[in-house]
Amino acid sequence: MKEPSVGTPAISGRAVQFEQFGGPEALSVREVPVPQAGPGQLRVRVTAAGLNPMDWFMTSDAQTAARFGLSLPCGFGTDYAGVVDQVGDGVSDFVPGDRVFGGALSRAVADYVVVDDMGTIVAGGEVHRTPDGVDDRTAATLTIAGRTAAAALAVVTPRAGETVLIGGAAGGVGVFAVQLARLAGARVIGTGSPSSADALRALGAEPVVYGDGLVDRVHALAPAGVNAVMDLHGTDTAQAARELGVPDERITTIAAQLDGITPANGATAPEGALGEIADLAAAGRLRVPIASTFPIEQIRTAVELQAARHVHGKIVIDLQQGRPRDQ
Structure with missing residues (x-):
């Protein structure tokens, strides 16, 4: 397994979690052990996570969560962007330092997320290279x-x-x-x-x-x-x-x-659609209005605003804010 080439590996990180399903009031920010990338996986140090209506819809109650294969304790959020900082055995397409974005079902609002090299949003999480010219906040809004x-x-x-x-x-x-x-x-x-x-x-x-x-x-x-x-x-x-x-x-x-x-x-969606959208954003032909950004500690406020459905654009959680320097 390849470790990051620079910095001191963190042993814990922040993650938004549910201990019981419900609305924004049920969300908490927890310190959790940093996950490790296994064979065929890579770990991403998340810099931004975009919110979507599906995030709070599928975690609103236990019955709905079960339809999406979610159980307690449960994370929150699906869209992420960040930097690869660890790769597992068998991963050859990515190396530490690569900028990436993608989706990891109900676990993206966290300092670190582990995804499969060849996975899907629902099964293992997915990952794509972030094109030059697309900043992380924008990349974190693209997938869903x-x-x-x-x-x-x-x-x-x-x-x-x-x-x-x-x-x-x-x-x-x-x-x-x-x-x-x-x-x-x-x-x-x-x-x-x-x-x-x-x-x-x-x-x-x-x-x-x-x-x-x-x-x-x-x-x-x-x-x-x-x-x-x-x-x-x-x-x-x-x-x-x-x-x-x-x-x-x-x-x-x-x-x-x-x-x-x-x-x-x-x-x-048609195959390749996400890559085409990312390329359009990189070329300046498609722009994503960011309505608001929040630090992870304000996740409840962010979700309340997003759930009101009156936002013009996207809401993004900025994971860089409040992150310890050694992360």
């Missing part, structure tokens, strides 16, 4: 939201010259979906609160307020009609899409299901 947005686009296949309606466009997945649809050449109308209008315009979308009267407001913006719809919040936008005459095969949801409409999630 980027893949989910790519999966939604793969269902509705926006084309150049078409008009796409995106519900919840200012949220964590929305910021990716808007930009990917625009890169495909589509016109994008995005639903949000009045306070999100400027954020949506900055992404390239035309804002429209969600809620009662949405169909009329969208029709006023696009009298020729809407071609495809992605509902990234619930089902209200998908139901409006039907009223607007959009065929079911060009409507998708990510947070709820409707009969006859194909749902999307990160697991159904």
Whole structure:
């Protein structure tokens, strides 16, 4: 097993854990032994962890957690970015010092995470090289939201010259979906609160307020009609899409299901989609608005803000803050 080439190996680190499932009030920051990389694994010193709605949804109660294979004591968070600091036997693609990002189901908000060299988010965790030009905070937002947005686009296949309606466009997945649809050449109308209008315009979308009267407001913006719809919040936008005459095969949801409409999630993203998104970010063609960053000690506040679902962009936990110098 190869050890880091510099620094004094830490024997303990911080990790966010649940001792009982529940809301933000059940989260605690604990000192835990630093995990060791076994054969086919590598250890990452985490610098940033991005939050997603799925993080608090799947740990909200024991029954939901069991559906995702989680049991107590349980960690928290899935998206991470950082630096490889230990590799196990049989790992040849990574060396200590490599910048990486990826996903490790419900254990990413920690100073250290061990992932499989050839794993998946659910089974062992996954790892990818962080491209030059992408900072760690941005890299820590890409995996779940980027893949989910790519999966939604793969269902509705926006084309150049078409008009796409995106519900919840200012949220964590929305910021990716808007930009990917625009890169495909589509016109994008995005639903949000009045306070999100400027954020949506900055992404390239035309804002429209969600809620009662949405169909009329969208029709006023696009009298020729809407071609495809992605509902990234619930089902209200998908139901409006039907009223607007959009065929079911060009409507998708990510947070709820409707009969006859194909749902999307990160697991159904096209192969290679995450790498393409990372490359777009590196090239400056896709940007990720970071709404707020918090130190790990403020995890409850961060999750409360994220769970309110009114954030314009992504929330990131900065693991560099408060880390001892020898880590």
